[in-house]
Amino acid sequence: MSIEIDILNGDASRQRAEPLLRAVWSPDVMKDKSWGDIKWAHADLRVLLDAPDDGGLACHVGIYFRTIIWNGHKVHVGGIGGVSTREDCRRRGYASLALDAAVHTIRANDAVKFAILFCEPHNFAFYEARGWHHFTGEVTCEQPSGTIRFEAMAPLVNDIVRAPRQGKIDLCGLPW
Numbered sequence: 001m002s003i004e005i006d007i008l009n010g011d012a013s014r015q016r017a018e019p020l021l022r023a024v025w026s027p028d029v030m031k032d033k034s035w036g037d038i039k040w041a042h043a044d045l046r047v048l049l050d051a052p053d054d055g056g057l058a059c060h061v062g063i064y065f066r067t068i069i070w071n072g073h074k075v076h077v078g079g080i081g082g083v084s085t086r087e088d089c090r091r092r093g094y095a096s097l098a099l100d101a102a103v104h105t106i107r108a109n110d111a112v113k114f115a116i117l118f119c120e121p122h123n124f125a126f127y128e129a130r131g132w133h134h135f136t137g138e139v140t141c142e143q144p145s146g147t148i149r150f151e152a153m154a155p156l157v158n159d160i161v162r163a164p165r166q167g168k169i170d171l172c173g174l175p176w
């Protein structure tokens with residue numbers, strides 16, 4: 001079985017990712033989500049995992065770069081979002097591979113101090129097993145209505161040269 005992983009410009013690859021994202025985050029899935037109305041940032045880069053034996057694009061991970069404010073200091077961070085594996089391709093290690101490629105890409109940027117993602121409780125174990133830690137402080141972000149406390153999902157961090165666990169994070173823009 002061959003697998004191809006591409007890391008592409010986020011806007012240029014959006015059209016290619018959309019059918020997978022629409023299938024994973026279908027209206028049926030979204031109808032039960034309390035965060036369904038949140039406006040999300042667009043990915044700067046996307047990891048696309050193609051598995052030709054599994055019918056093509058099987059997994060997507062979005063990568064974001066942002067200067068945020070952590071405890072009053074500006075910090076450049078990497079973000080991970082939109083982690084999605086086609087339902088018929090799950091539990092084959094695809095998200096683990098794509099996440100790994102995304103974290104490597106973020107770490108290759110020397111300015112980045114840590115990585116951060118947001119997830120629902122049923123995915124905590126998946127990320128904890130892959131080296132992510134809970135940030136238990138307060139997160140704020142922008143929405144069309146203004147600055148809000150972001151509590152829709154829980155923040156998890158991947159340490160690089162900083163290991164934030166508490167305090168205040170202002171995402172200084174839309175969440176991811």
Ligand SMILES: CC(C)(COP(=O)(O)OP(=O)(O)OC[C@H]1O[C@@H](n2cnc3c(N)ncnc32)[C@H](O)[C@@H]1OP(=O)(O)O)[C@@H](O)C(=O)NCCC(=O)NCCS
Binds near residue numbers: 118
């Ligand atoms: C969460 C999600 C991305 C995981 O994708 P995935 O491709 O199935 O992930 P992986 O296959 O890498 O790993 C999933 C599990 O399968 C296991 N696994 C990996 N390869 C396996 C294999 N060949 N055989 C059996 N199990 C396997 C992994 O160990 C992991 O188990 P763990 O959580 O107990 O550690 C996927 O379920 C999904 O798209 N969910 C809906 C969207 C979502 O919630 N996204 C997360 C947003 S934060």
